């Protein structure tokens with residue numbers, strides 16, 4: 001599943017190739033995506049409309065059109081957006097939407113599992129799905145103090161806190177594992193037990209790792225490809241993700257795997273400390289004796 005860096009790499013690739021282009025014709029397969037605006041609506045709003053910007057919020061891509069409409073795209077589990085010559089894309093399987101461009105190229109949405117979302121919002125219509133999206137890790141509104149405030153009093157494991165897209169948008173399983181390793185924090189540490197200094201480290205590592213992954217073109221572990229059909233390279237720099245049983249690259253201790261909220265967590269039991277005590281007050285039920 002693409003996470004923030006992969007979506008950002010796709011955004012940059014699409015922006016470079018599509019901004020200023022006019023959309024012409026839209027066609028769709030007979031199998032709709034999980035959430036998809038009706039084809040007639042897409043066709044009526046997109047045809048002849050020029051793209052002015054491609055933005056991102058969390059893992060959502062926003063195609064901003066010159067009439068003020070927004071085409072909102074979420075890649076879901078296996079969605080891919082690609083731009084190319086219609087001939088080269090004609091035989092691609094699992095293509096659900098095709099949009100022809102005024103320069104003869106085509107933008108296609110390919111999605112094997114069809115969990116993707118393509119929704120068009122007319123000018124002035126609130127983009128409801130974005131209301132659930134938390135703050136972007138690169139936003140200035142994200143500070144160590146804000147994170148500490150969000151985590152205050154929470155016993156929820158730190159890993160699950162990082163994965164909660166309503167707080168920090170766009171972090172998935174791979175990067176959450178890598179960030180916690182880099183910050184030296186055990187994934188089961190209750191989020192409310194971190195000090196402000198810990199949150200400063202978590203935020204610094206979050207931004208460092210995401211920025212590095214974007215520079216490497218993202219991480220390809222399953223089937224992520226950028227808008228030109230290329231894989232990312234960050235998978236060669238993963239410290240813990242997918243490495244259960246292999247030696248820690250820092251201390252040699254075998255990397256362990258545990259399951260948290262149904263997802264695999266990879267961590268080094270020696271490098272990542274479990275903080276049992278914290279300065280912040282945590283409300284817990286006191287056993288009665």
Ligand SMILES: [Zn+2]
Nearest residue numbers: 248251268271
């Ligand atoms: Zn280690």
